[in-house]
Structure formats: structure tokens, C-alpha cells
Amino acid sequence: MISRDRMLEEFLNLIKIDSISKKEGKIGKYLIDKLKKLGLAVKTDDAHKKVGGEIGNIIGYLKGTDPGKPTIIFNAHMDTVTPGEGIKAVVEDDIVRSVSDTILASDDKSGITAILEVLRCLKENNFSYGNIEVVFTICEEIGLKGAKSFDPGLVKGKFGFSLDSTNPDKIVVKAPAANTITFKVEGRSAHAGMAPEQGINAIYVASKAISKMRLGRIDDETTANLGIINGGIARNIVPNFVEIKGEARSHNLEKLETQTKHMEECFKSTIGNFKVKVDNKEYRASYKVDVQREYNPIKLSDDSLPVKLAMESGKALGRKMETIAIGGGSDANIFGEKGIQMVVLGTGMNKPHTKEEYLVISDMVKAAELLLKIVELNK
Ligand SMILES: [Zn+2]
Numbered sequence: 001m002i003s004r005d006r007m008l009e010e011f012l013n014l015i016k017i018d019s020i021s022k023k024e025g026k027i028g029k030y031l032i033d034k035l036k037k038l039g040l041a042v043k044t045d046d047a048h049k050k051v052g053g054e055i056g057n058i059i060g061y062l063k064g065t066d067p068g069k070p071t072i073i074f075n076a077h078m079d080t081v082t083p084g085e086g087i088k089a090v091v092e093d094d095i096v097r098s099v100s101d102t103i104l105a106s107d108d109k110s111g112i113t114a115i116l117e118v119l120r121c122l123k124e125n126n127f128s129y130g131n132i133e134v135v136f137t138i139c140e141e142i143g144l145k146g147a148k149s150f151d152p153g154l155v156k157g158k159f160g161f162s163l164d165s166t167n168p169d170k171i172v173v174k175a176p177a178a179n180t181i182t183f184k185v186e187g188r189s190a191h192a193g194m195a196p197e198q199g200i201n202a203i204y205v206a207s208k209a210i211s212k213m214r215l216g217r218i219d220d221e222t223t224a225n226l227g228i229i230n231g232g233i234a235r236n237i238v239p240n241f242v243e244i245k246g247e248a249r250s251h252n253l254e255k256l257e258t259q260t261k262h263m264e265e266c267f268k269s270t271i272g273n274f275k276v277k278v279d280n281k282e283y284r285a286s287y288k289v290d291v292q293r294e295y296n297p298i299k300l301s302d303d304s305l306p307v308k309l310a311m312e313s314g315k316a317l318g319r320k321m322e323t324i325a326i327g328g329g330s331d332a333n334i335f336g337e338k339g340i341q342m343v344v345l346g347t348g349m350n351k352p353h354t355k356e357e358y359l360v361i362s363d364m365v366k367a368a369e370l371l372l373k374i375v376e377l378n379k
Contacts, residue, residue, distance in 0.1 A: 001125070002368045007117050008361055011096065014109040015087050021079040021142040025054030028078060031112070031136055035060040038119045040134065047149040051139050057146045059154050060134035062119065069130025069378050070305070073160025073340060074118070074371065075331055076111030077140030081353050097358040106359035107352035111163030112136065114347055114368040121372055129375045133157045140164075140331050144295060147334035159306045159341040161371065162332040165349075168366040171310045172344035173302075174325035175333055176221070176249040178294040179260050183209075183267055185231075185287045188276060189240035198278045199238030203231055205285045206242050209270040213263055215246075222250035223327065224259050251297055251325060264289050295333040298342075306343045313373035319366070345370065 019027040028044070035042050040060035047056040058078070064071075081103060088100040098104040115134060122129060133155045137146035165172055185206045190199030206229075215224050224246065231242025248263065250256035267287045274285040300307050307323065314321035332342040348363025 001121055002117055002365060002372060004361065004365050006120070007113050007365060007368060008091070008096075010116055011106075011109060011113040011359070011364065012089060014112055015089055015105045018085045018087070019078050019080055019105075020082055020084050021139045022048075022051055022053040024078045024138045028055035028058055028136075031058055031078065034116060035119070035134065038062070038116075038123055040119070043154065045149070045151060045154065047138055047146045050149050051145045053138055055138065057138055057150050058136040062122065062132040062134070064130040064132065065126065066128040067131055070159070071131040071133060071155070071157035072375060072378055073133045073135060073155055073157035073342070074115045075135045075137065075160055075162040075335065075342065076115055076164060077108045077137045077146065077331060078112070079139055079141050080105045080107065081141045083355070094361050095358050096361060098355065101355060103353065103355060104357040104359060106347070106349035106357060108140070108164050108347070108349070110347035110349050110359055110364045110367070114163050114364060114371055117368040118371045118375065122375065127376060130378055131156065132375065137331050144329065144331055144334050147331035150334070150338070152338040152340060155340070157340065159304075160335065161306060161310070161374065162330060162335070162342050162344045163347050163367060163371075164330050164332070165326065165344045165346040167346040168348060168363045168370060169314065169319050170322050170324045170346055171307060172326050172332070173298070173300040173307055173323045174251055175298040175329055175344070176251045176327060177253055177256050177297040178247055178249040178329055179256060180292045180294050181246050181248060181260060181263055182290045183244045183287055185242050185244070185267070185271060185285065187238070187240045187274070187285050188283045190238045192236045192238050196238055198276060200240070200274050200276055200283060200285045202239045202242040202285065205271055205274045206244060209267040210244070212266040212270065214259075218259055219255065221252045222248070222255045222259055224248040224263065247294070249327065251299070253297065260291055264291075295329040296337050298333055298336050300341060300343060304341055306341055309374050309378060310343060310345065310370065313370055313377050316373055316377065317369055
């Protein structure tokens with residue numbers, strides 16, 4: 001059945017193939033070849049055309065031995081963050097870590113490995129299973145872009161499992177919604193030494209608004225952050241422009257709205273108060289705000305099909321499963337928006353997006369065992 005050695009070998013192969021977001025061409029070809037050899041029909045979409053990437057999302061179709069059972073979707077993303085090129089790994093007992101100055105890419109190649117292993121097991125053993133659809137996405141790490149351009153009409157499945165979290169005994173059933181928020185503040189430039197009274201310092205004005213803002217952890221469901229600030233061109237010029245980029249997240253859409261409004265309000269109630277008069281003409285600071293919904297929340301009940309299946313499967317394997325909420329969005333949020341109920345499962349990846357990232361091999365094996373049991377118990 002599930003083979004630890006085979007999984008480890010596959011994982012080590014996968015992390016040798018560089019696949020930073022938009023550069024998934026090579027790994028895409030590798031996976032298309034694998035899926036075909038495992039007996040799946042394979043399609044790609046044109047998601048890459050919208051993001052300037054090399055290849056689209058990959059969709060694999062495995063015909064079940066009992067197509068009367070509901071179709072299950074398995075998802076993992078092919079892209080990685082940086083620094084993720086030329087990864088060299090070392091295996092120490094149950095741990096794989098990177099020895100070069102890079103991430104390990106267990107996010108999300110451990111997820112891909114688990115899915116491939118399950119497909120291999122299904123090919124080897126002829127127990128009864130329904131249709132399975134595999135969706136390997138691109139550009140998850142740069143704004144869930146592959147999933148966003150995915151056409152749900154390409155799959156028949158109505159629920160699935162995204163392999164893109166840490167602990168294989170935890171089932172992610174709640175993930176927040178997020179807004180990206182951009183403020184553009186306009187002041188008035190002037191020579192900082194000769195005529196500062198003729199200027200409105202956009203950086204100073206913005207700082208007054210920001211100082212009123214609630215940021216960080218707002219409550220147990222809500223967070224907010226300003227992460228990028230850009231403005232000014234020289235030390236000796238009063239800056240006439242600054243741009244601030246941030247975000248707010250919440251498991252509760254009303255709270256997300258309240259926090260976003262609060263952040264806007266801090267600018268609204270501050271910026272207009274700054275003005276100067278030059279040659280009898282009045283100039284006022286002004287601002288523009290742009291709010292975009294980055295993704296919507298996941299909120300799956302305990303009796304939704306994927307949660308029930310994952311719970312039962314874990315129990316059948318003698319494991320103590322737990323449902324949890326996480327603070328980040330993933331492809332599963334986007335699939336949810338498109339009418340596909342998707343829970344996120346852990347793969348053994350740890351400390352993703354850092355150079356300290358490592359994989360617990362036995363946890364990756366547990367992820368594959370859970371998936372296989374899910375296929376078995378699905379009816
Ligand atoms: Zn990931």
C-alpha cells in the first residue's frame with residue numbers, strides 16, 4: 001500500500017525541479033507525464049496566460065472502478081516562494097531539510113507527493129473507488145491566481161481536499177476572508193529648506209492617519225496590517241505623495257467590513273485637515289483608497305461531506321482527528337467561492353516560507369494514508 005520509501009524518493013525528485021510562481025513549466029511537464037503513466041486523462045487550462053506564466057493549471061481525471069460514488073477532487077499547488085531555486089536537501093531520520101540557502105518546497109511538494117502516492121496505490125490495488133479528479137494549480141503563492149482563473153466546469157466533483165497545511169491529524173474547516181487595502185495620499189511638494197510652509201508632507205499626513213489605526217490582532221477572528229510604504233523622492237523635498245499597502249482578514253465578513261471601514265475612516269477624518277495657502281490659493285491634502293476582496297472565507301460544518309469523510313477516515317486509521325481554523329487563505333478559499341467545498345489537510349510541512357522549512361516524512365505518509373482511506377470510505 002502506501003510506501004514511505006517511494007514517497008520520499010518522489011518528494012526528493014519534486015524538490016529538485018525548481019518551480020517558483022509563474023515558472024511551473026518544468027514541474028508541470030513532469031506531473032503531466034506522471035499522471036498519464038498512472039492512467040489519468042490530463043488537461044491543462046490557460047491560467048498562465050493571465051499571469052504571464054509558463055503553463056496553466058493541470059487537471060487529471062481518473063476513472064473510478066465504481067463511478068456511482070461521488071467524485072473526489074484532490075488539490076495541491078505546483079509553485080513555490082523564493083528563495084527556491086537549486087534546492088539541496090538532506091534526510092536525517094524522519095526529517096528532510098534544505099542544506100542550501102533556500103526554502104525546502106515541502107509547501108506544497110509534500111502535498112503533490114501524497115496525491116501521487118494515492119494514485120499509485122489505486123492503480124496497484126483493485127478495490128472499489130469513485131472517479132477522482134486532481135487539480136495541480138499554479139501561482140498559489142502570489143495571490144491564489146491559478147485557482148482564481150480555474151473554470152469549475154472542468155471538474156465534475158463538488159467537494160475535495162487541498163493538501164496544503166502542516167499537521168496531518170488536523171482538518172482545516174475555517175479560513176478567513178481577506179481584503180487588500182491601498183491608500184494613496186497626496187500632499188504638496190515644496191523645497192524642504194527654503195519653503196517648507198508651502199508644502200504638505202504626504203508622509204507626515206499619512207502617519208497621522210496611521211497613528212489612529214487599530215492594527216495587528218483585532219479580535220480572535222480578525223487581524224489587520226500595513227505592510228508596504230512608498231513615497232518621497234529626495235531628502236530635501238517635502239513629499240507630495242505616499243502609498244501605503246495593507247490588508248485586513250477575518251473569519252467573520254461583518255467584522256472584516258468593520259475593520260476595513262475603520263482603516264478608511266482614519267484617513268478620512270485626518271487627511272483633509274492638512275492645508276496650506278500659497279499665493280492666496282488653498283491646497284489640501286487628499287487621499288484615495290482602493291479595497292479589493294482577495295478571497296472569501298471557508299466555513300465548513302462538521303456534517304459537510306468532506307469534513308465527515310476526513311474525520312471518519314482518520315478515526316478508521318486509529319487517529320485522533322481535530323477540526324481547526326487557520327489565519328491564512330489558500331486555493332481552498334477560491335474553490336469554495338466556485339462552489340467546490342474543500343477542506344485543507346496537513347502534509348507534514350513545517351515552517352513554510354522560511355529557510356528553516358522542514359518536512360516530517362512520517363507525517364507526509366500519514367497524509368497519504370488519510371487520503372487513501374478517504375477514497376476507500378467515500379460512498
Ligand atoms: Zn502552500
